[in-house]
Amino acid sequence: MKIYFSPASPFVRKCLVVAAEVGLADRIEKLPSNAHPVNRDSTIATSNPLGQVPTFFTDDGQAIHDSRVICEYLNSLAGADLFPADAKKRWLALTEQSLADGILDAALLARYEATVRPDALRWEDWSQSQMGKIADSLDYFEGAIGRRGDQVDIGTITLGCALGYLGFRFADYDWRSSRPALAAWFAKFNQRPSMQQTLPPA
Amino acid sequence: MKIYFSPASPFVRKCLVVAAEVGLADRIEKLPSNAHPVNRDSTIATSNPLGQVPTFFTDDGQAIHDSRVICEYLNSLAGADLFPADAKKRWLALTEQSLADGILDAALLARYEATVRPDALRWEDWSQSQMGKIADSLDYFEGAIGRRGDQVDIGTITLGCALGYLGFRFADYDWRSSRPALAAWFAKFNQRPSMQQTLPPA
Numbered sequence: 001m002k003i004y005f006s007p008a009s010p011f012v013r014k015c016l017v018v019a020a021e022v023g024l025a026d027r028i029e030k031l032p033s034n035a036h037p038v039n040r041d042s043t044i045a046t047s048n049p050l051g052q053v054p055t056f057f058t059d060d061g062q063a064i065h066d067s068r069v070i071c072e073y074l075n076s077l078a079g080a081d082l083f084p085a086d087a088k089k090r091w092l093a094l095t096e097q098s099l100a101d102g103i104l105d106a107a108l109l110a111r112y113e114a115t116v117r118p119d120a121l122r123w124e125d126w127s128q129s130q131m132g133k134i135a136d137s138l139d140y141f142e143g144a145i146g147r148r149g150d151q152v153d154i155g156t157i158t159l160g161c162a163l164g165y166l167g168f169r170f171a172d173y174d175w176r177s178s179r180p181a182l183a184a185w186f187a188k189f190n191q192r193p194s195m196q197q198t199l200p201p202a
Numbered sequence: 203m204k205i206y207f208s209p210a211s212p213f214v215r216k217c218l219v220v221a222a223e224v225g226l227a228d229r230i231e232k233l234p235s236n237a238h239p240v241n242r243d244s245t246i247a248t249s250n251p252l253g254q255v256p257t258f259f260t261d262d263g264q265a266i267h268d269s270r271v272i273c274e275y276l277n278s279l280a281g282a283d284l285f286p287a288d289a290k291k292r293w294l295a296l297t298e299q300s301l302a303d304g305i306l307d308a309a310l311l312a313r314y315e316a317t318v319r320p321d322a323l324r325w326e327d328w329s330q331s332q333m334g335k336i337a338d339s340l341d342y343f344e345g346a347i348g349r350r351g352d353q354v355d356i357g358t359i360t361l362g363c364a365l366g367y368l369g370f371r372f373a374d375y376d377w378r379s380s381r382p383a384l385a386a387w388f389a390k391f392n393q394r395p396s397m398q399q400t401l402p403p404a
Contacts, residue, residue: 037331038327038328038331039331040331040334040335040338045338048301049301049304049335049338049339049341049342050301050304050308050335050338050339051335051338052304058293062290062293062294063297064293064296064297065297065300065301066300066304068270068296068300069293069296069297069300072296073293076289087278088264091260091264091266091271091275092264094266094270094271094274095265095266095267095271097271098267098268098270098271099250099251099252099267102251102252102254102268106252117325117328118325120323121322121323121324121325122323123319123320123323125240126240126319129239129240129241129242132242133242133251133252133253136247136251136252136253137251137252139251140251
């Protein structure tokens with residue numbers, strides 16, 4: 001199996017955390033990439049017209065994306081239970097994956113606004129709206145995470161990757177002080193080998 | 203069941219097309235909403251901090267989002283096969299859903315750039331990049347759609363909604379003339395009752 005890889009991409013990380021959790025990390029070759037929000041990587045685009053990482057290849061060459069599909073594929077291949085079969089647990093895990101993906105989508109848009117778009121064309125309302133989505137989503141998880149206990153599933157893994165990305169790209173953003181339960185959960189979750197093996201570059 | 207609804211949202215439409223295809227459309231109450239990319243709807247945000255449509259409620263009150271999760275829920279509830287169980291078909295359908303969702307994400311970003319962002323802050327490179335993703339994704343489907351035949355699954359439904367959205371919001375964008383196979387496929391698919399019952403406003 002192969003994956004177009006970027007060490008800074010939180011969506012790539014999510015796939016690699018899942019791969020580590022289900023015992024498949026060693027079987028995935030990392031392909032270099034130059035994914036960029038405006039200048040698409042033409043090599044990736046041959047297999048995924050969106051030109052985005054992660055794009056993944058099964059052993060028989062089928063191209064699969066995006067991270068949600070790749071993660072479900074890896075879970076299925078390993079016969080693991082990161083996508084719960086029980087209905088109520090499944091819809092909760094998938095909805096929390098969607099919410100944590102939404103934190104990442106908002107964080108990426110805020111970052112593109114601040115670092116990719118020319119200075120003179122930046123729009124403060126747009127950036128604030130993205131940060132507002134992030135703050136409210138984190139507030140939800142502050143209230144909800146206690147009910148998840150030590151559950152490891154696609155919802156909590158995506159949340160871990162989202163919080164890791166905030167620490168990586170928004171280091172000055174203090175999400176912890178008003179969210180002690182979430183901060184405590186992440187401090188523990190982040191010690192999992194799957195998280196430590198996939199830390200973004202310093 | 204209930205869904206926060208906007209008649210112009212292609213992601214809401216996708217859920218309603220799935221509901222119609224699996225025979226559940228009559229059981230879903232449409233709740234009014236004021237979703238907006240910058241000014242979040244505070245009513246929706248109570249149940250989904252991203253403030254986005256579609257946000258959905260099961261009969262026992264569980265909030266579910268986004269469209270991918272809602273569609274899978276409806277399919278599961280009805281015992282339908284829009285999310286194929288066969289592995290190869292499943293990863294193809296889910297990857298094509300991801301690609302068609304990517305067309306919609308790009309189209310929405312292009313539309314926000316052109317209609318929501320103040321004139322003086324618009325960035326042509328950003329808009330062109332979004333339209334480039336759309337064009338290349340449509341080229342993929344032009345080559346791939348012949349292999350799908352009359353298949354109705356979450357991949358082809360999402361593609362139908364994406365093409366419908368281009369017609370609705372990018373009426374001057376001629377995607378058909380260089381993609382005759384895709385144009386012919388859509389002309390037929392768009393006649394399905396599920397598509398006709400969910401047409402965006404004129």
